[in-house]
Amino acid sequence: MGPDLTIAEVRLTPVLVADPPLLNTQGVHQPYTPRLIVEIVTADGVSGVGETYGDTAYLALARPLAEALAGSRVCDVNALPALAARVCGDPPEVTSADAVDAGGLRGAQTAGKLRLSVVSAFEVACLDALGKALGLPVHALLGGRVRDEVDYSAYLFYRWTGHPGGAGEPDDWGAALDPAGIVAQARRFVREHGFTSFKLKGGVFPPDQEVAAIRALADAFPGRPLRLDPNGAWSVETSLKVAGELDGVLEYLEDPTGSTAGMAEVAAGTDMPLATNMCVTRFAEIPEAFRRGAVQVVLSDHHYWGGLLATRELAAVCRTFGVGLSMHSNTHLGISLAAMTHVAAVVPNLDHACDSHYPWQTEDVITERHVFEDGRLAVSDLPGLGVELDRDRLARLHRRWLDDDGSLRDRDDAAAMRAAEPDWSPGRW
Amino acid sequence: MGPDLTIAEVRLTPVLVADPPLLNTQGVHQPYTPRLIVEIVTADGVSGVGETYGDTAYLALARPLAEALAGSRVCDVNALPALAARVCGDPPEVTSADAVDAGGLRGAQTAGKLRLSVVSAFEVACLDALGKALGLPVHALLGGRVRDEVDYSAYLFYRWTGHPGGAGEPDDWGAALDPAGIVAQARRFVREHGFTSFKLKGGVFPPDQEVAAIRALADAFPGRPLRLDPNGAWSVETSLKVAGELDGVLEYLEDPTGSTAGMAEVAAGTDMPLATNMCVTRFAEIPEAFRRGAVQVVLSDHHYWGGLLATRELAAVCRTFGVGLSMHSNTHLGISLAAMTHVAAVVPNLDHACDSHYPWQTEDVITERHVFEDGRLAVSDLPGLGVELDRDRLARLHRRWLDDDGSLRDRDDAAAMRAAEPDWSPGRW
Numbered sequence: 001m002g003p004d005l006t007i008a009e010v011r012l013t014p015v016l017v018a019d020p021p022l023l024n025t026q027g028v029h030q031p032y033t034p035r036l037i038v039e040i041v042t043a044d045g046v047s048g049v050g051e052t053y054g055d056t057a058y059l060a061l062a063r064p065l066a067e068a069l070a071g072s073r074v075c076d077v078n079a080l081p082a083l084a085a086r087v088c089g090d091p092p093e094v095t096s097a098d099a100v101d102a103g104g105l106r107g108a109q110t111a112g113k114l115r116l117s118v119v120s121a122f123e124v125a126c127l128d129a130l131g132k133a134l135g136l137p138v139h140a141l142l143g144g145r146v147r148d149e150v151d152y153s154a155y156l157f158y159r160w161t162g163h164p165g166g167a168g169e170p171d172d173w174g175a176a177l178d179p180a181g182i183v184a185q186a187r188r189f190v191r192e193h194g195f196t197s198f199k200l201k202g203g204v205f206p207p208d209q210e211v212a213a214i215r216a217l218a219d220a221f222p223g224r225p226l227r228l229d230p231n232g233a234w235s236v237e238t239s240l241k242v243a244g245e246l247d248g249v250l251e252y253l254e255d256p257t258g259s260t261a262g263m264a265e266v267a268a269g270t271d272m273p274l275a276t277n278m279c280v281t282r283f284a285e286i287p288e289a290f291r292r293g294a295v296q297v298v299l300s301d302h303h304y305w306g307g308l309l310a311t312r313e314l315a316a317v318c319r320t321f322g323v324g325l326s327m328h329s330n331t332h333l334g335i336s337l338a339a340m341t342h343v344a345a346v347v348p349n350l351d352h353a354c355d356s357h358y359p360w361q362t363e364d365v366i367t368e369r370h371v372f373e374d375g376r377l378a379v380s381d382l383p384g385l386g387v388e389l390d391r392d393r394l395a396r397l398h399r400r401w402l403d404d405d406g407s408l409r410d411r412d413d414a415a416a417m418r419a420a421e422p423d424w425s426p427g428r429w
Numbered sequence: 430m431g432p433d434l435t436i437a438e439v440r441l442t443p444v445l446v447a448d449p450p451l452l453n454t455q456g457v458h459q460p461y462t463p464r465l466i467v468e469i470v471t472a473d474g475v476s477g478v479g480e481t482y483g484d485t486a487y488l489a490l491a492r493p494l495a496e497a498l499a500g501s502r503v504c505d506v507n508a509l510p511a512l513a514a515r516v517c518g519d520p521p522e523v524t525s526a527d528a529v530d531a532g533g534l535r536g537a538q539t540a541g542k543l544r545l546s547v548v549s550a551f552e553v554a555c556l557d558a559l560g561k562a563l564g565l566p567v568h569a570l571l572g573g574r575v576r577d578e579v580d581y582s583a584y585l586f587y588r589w590t591g592h593p594g595g596a597g598e599p600d601d602w603g604a605a606l607d608p609a610g611i612v613a614q615a616r617r618f619v620r621e622h623g624f625t626s627f628k629l630k631g632g633v634f635p636p637d638q639e640v641a642a643i644r645a646l647a648d649a650f651p652g653r654p655l656r657l658d659p660n661g662a663w664s665v666e667t668s669l670k671v672a673g674e675l676d677g678v679l680e681y682l683e684d685p686t687g688s689t690a691g692m693a694e695v696a697a698g699t700d701m702p703l704a705t706n707m708c709v710t711r712f713a714e715i716p717e718a719f720r721r722g723a724v725q726v727v728l729s730d731h732h733y734w735g736g737l738l739a740t741r742e743l744a745a746v747c748r749t750f751g752v753g754l755s756m757h758s759n760t761h762l763g764i765s766l767a768a769m770t771h772v773a774a775v776v777p778n779l780d781h782a783c784d785s786h787y788p789w790q791t792e793d794v795i796t797e798r799h800v801f802e803d804g805r806l807a808v809s810d811l812p813g814l815g816v817e818l819d820r821d822r823l824a825r826l827h828r829r830w831l832d833d834d835g836s837l838r839d840r841d842d843a844a845a846m847r848a849a850e851p852d853w854s855p856g857r858w
Binding site: 002003073075076077078079082134135136140141142143144145146283284286287291309310312313314316317319320321322346348383 | 431432502504505506507508511563564565569570571572573574575712713715716720738739741742743745746748749750751775777812
């Protein structure tokens with residue numbers, strides 16, 4: 001009885017996705033960014049999709065996992081982390097507490113974390129296939145949604161008009177390099193997507209300029225939740241100064257400084273809640289951070305944490321210890337946005353609107369792009385994730401990856417920045 | 430597409446189940462103990478079962494929840510806790526940190542805890558129905574099993590030959606009131622079920638006698654994991670003395686003393702791991718207990734914690750903080766044993782054999798009783814829990830509940846004890 005849930009085939013398709021010239025403390029987004037699309041097909045021919053980082057280190061881990069998976073069942077996702085640990089091998093560990101990878105601002109890159117980011121795409125693809133095979137949405141496979149819609153915030157970036165040398169895909173957003181530019185960007189986000197909360201990616205300009213941008217947003221959108229995220233670019237002293245200046249203006253301050261110890265120092269000196277997706281990015285980092293009171297909001301990310309079930313567990317840990325929960329985003333496509341929305345829908349303690357880069361991505365690999373209404377996504381009740389792969393689009397973005405000479409296959413925002421400004425180094429204040 | 434998962438009917442059947450004269454620090458088990466069987470039937474006529482405590486306070490909460498549930502779907506179990514909080518009303522809270530209910534040794538009884546124990550039976554019944562409707566075992570609905578078998582320990586009790594006045598159902602176990610009696614009981618458990626670890630319910634006799642029983646077990650079963658559980662009957666001083674005497678003999682000491690503060694004091698003075706199902710029985714109790722290092726092993730119980738998904742979350746919290754995990758049992762039938770086995774099968778960090786009273790229960794409401802082999806239960810791959818309700822057996826045990834004059838409908842081990850020894854009071858050492 002029931003469908004045959006055995007995994008018959010796993011397809012890995014690396015793609016390069018157009019990305020605007022968004023600025024952050026590590027540099028600028030490349031014209032194209034690598035993502036990996038994972039397709040898992042059951043013996044009955046039902047197909048599920050997942051998505052994760054596509055840099056070569058991730059691909060190297062995904063390939064043996066894909067091979068090892070044939071014969072497993074799409075319902076057996078709990079077995080994925082141990083299987084990955086067994087078959088994937090370990091890339092070199094970077095264990096410094098302050099380590100940040102060049103491109104992704106993904107916190108310290110350890111073998112375990114890379115593996116979990118890969119596992120997440122396989123888990124999501126399994127759950128998508130399982131849902132499609134059973135006629136159930138992914139949220140129902142996670143115990144059912146506790147909300148009908150998920151709030152997202154506008155993700156504001158300092159940006160250039162275009163990439164250096166006219167590379168990449170042009171857009172009509174123009175530059176945003178000062179408070180007026182950020183407010184204009186925010187207004188367009190509101191107009192097009194209805195967002196009611198705003199996050200500014202900081203760490204680009206000296207803090208005073210970013211504080212001014214936040215104040216301009218507060219003036220333009222009175223009473224709306226605002227956040228500022230300099231990705232750890234500030235000293236403890238600077239963090240405390242900004243926290244004081246923006247007291248009562250920000251909903252929370254995100255990763256003002258780059259280590260758990262530093263965050264704890266900042267937290268001890270301010271009432272401003274601190275959020276993180278850099279010093280708490282895996283379960284092993286939680287005890288110290290919570291014990292020291294270093295973070296008041298954990299920004300979950302199902303890629304980092306190993307999938308949707310693990311994200312649910314992270315939510316439970318945060319709930320138990322009275323720590324807030326919201327959701328982090330890196331550049332992603334519609335598959336991951338669907339996954340984010342399903343897991344956000346089942347977690348009772350989602351305390352803040354989720355981040356998403358999605359509005360910046362003009363390309364996708366699904367047939368119908370997600371549409372925000374009033375800054376929200378409706379939780380899909382269609383089987384699986386509720387999205388369908390568009391094979392033509394996928395093929396086109398994969399062709400771009402195949403045609404690349406290797407220079408874009410590993411995201412490196414610093415290198416992209418130095419192509420424009422050879423003497424650039426990350427700002428630290 | 431897919432089955433109709435709408436809940437069409439919820440049936441509540443309180444039963445009285447034969448229970449031997451097992452002794453604990455609160456008295457003696459009644460001749461019959463109340464349990465509540467929850468049946469949830471979908472619009473397609475698929476039926477799922479759950480089981481929980483059957484005392485009148487639980488019944489009073491279960492009835493409005495059953496009524497409120499019609500029209501929901503069996504896949505929407507995440508909504509159960511909030512629904513229960515909304516419709517069940519609050520029984521009086523007992524908030525003293527040291528409070529223990531008379532019968533169940535279930536830790537402090539709060540409205541929230543009672544509700545969660547009721548919710549657990551509804552959640553399990555929903556998952557059983559969902560699994561049966563989809564053709565999937567419950568463990569697959571929880572992400573799939575990571576082990577094929579679950580270890581259980583022999584649950585040894587001081588006991589009388591029979592209940593006072595010849596009440597209840599006779600058995601051929603005889604009395605066990607000294608070390609030789611406990612060892613004989615253990616030998617029979619090994620012979621009949623193959624258990625390879627042993628837990629002695631203590632708090633009945635002065636600690637020296639119970640220490641002697643543990644030593645006799647250690648002699649009889651060298652190298653086998655042993656545990657002693659006096660249910661909080663000892664002072665900190667006594668706990669430390671016993672911990673010293675049984676250092677290297679016990680796998681862990683369970684609830685030697687009755688509060689988080691006391692457990693923390695004991696833990697500070699010994700290397701003996703301390704386990705609990707009394708001072709950590711809900712998520713709100715975790716932060717203090719973990720911060721103070723009061724417990725090294727949490728004994729999970731899906732009834733207490735609100736179901737199988739919550740138990741999985743508890744396991745994640747324990748794993749994150751490096752605290753061990755095992756499983757508690759109160760008197761239960763085969764439905765709960767199936768549920769315990771499914772959730773135990775999906776949790777990677779199940780560090781110790783689970784407890785179960787099941788071998789003491791000669792009666793059941795399922796068609797085929799579970800069989801331990803080498804002290805283990807195989808994890809069922811049948812749809813749902815893998816058990817079927819035996820309607821004749823259920824009707825017989827429900828008839829007993831109907832015929833009862835009310836004296837057994839609320840488990841009260843102290844009252845049962847005082848029926849034999851009117852001047853009895855709980856031993857405290």
